Amino acid sequence: METPDTNGADSEQATLSTGQTVSLPLSTTATMMGAVVPAALEPVRELLPATLSPVRIGPRTAAVAFLSVEYHSVDGGTIEPYNEFGVLVPALRGSSRTDLMGWLPGGVGGYVWYLPVTTEPARALGVEIWSYPKVCGEIEITDTGSRRNTAVSIDGDHLITVEIERPPTLPIETSVRAESYTSHDGTVLTEPLSFEGTIGAWPFSTRLSYTLGTHPRADVLRELSLGTRALVRWYGKGTFVIRSGTPIETV
Secondary structure, three states: OOOOOOOOOOOEEEEOOOOOEEEEOEEEEEEEEEEEEEEEHHHHHOOOOOOEEEOOOEOOEEEEEEEEEEEEEEHHHOEOOEEEEEEEEEEEEOOOOOOHHHHOOOOOEEEEEEEEEOOHHHHHHHHHHHOOOEEEOEEEEEEEOOEEEEEEEEOOEEEEEEEEEOOOEOOOOEEEEEEEEEEEOOEEEEEEEEEEEEEEEEEEEOOEEEEEOOOHHHHHHHOOOOOOOEEEEEEEEEEEEEOOOEEOOOO
């Protein structure tokens, strides 16, 4: 597989084990809904590699994000549409600071802890290109009015069901940049992300609910003492571009 220069403008190609050849950086169109909830600092810290620190929102409180995504087009149709559900940890390189809002839209990265998807090509794409912890699962996304319900199971084992109310959106298209973090063979990678489209965000609300299931990863989430109040909810619909990962410097 060829690896692109993340700082270059030229597109390169990568062939997946499932046979598809995609262009990088990868351009997708997607609709996403997410929420950040408070969590106990020390258990969250244990989810991160040593080179990253959780974003602190209080002396003993960190944060965890849930993200529900429908990918409508991937690389112009090279990969068939799929659904995705992410559990991310807002994180920083080195020492942490109290700066949750800096995570949206940029400044702070999200460590991708778990990332179920609905197709094998989508799993191969994430694992082989960016070392995302993708697994195949069943992700049912239902939009009813302003609410999105996302039910996630892995091999029939219920992980989580999340319902989020869409926040107000801006009337104009907006561009934002951020980054995600992944781990590969003991090395932490950062992947630059960009999004252009309709976005919205709203802080501090109870317009979120979730139920944890019986999957082993749900047991780990229970140990985080997750809160039930959304620190922030966000929504986006537009074009999402992911560049290849590069190792971060050890801090």
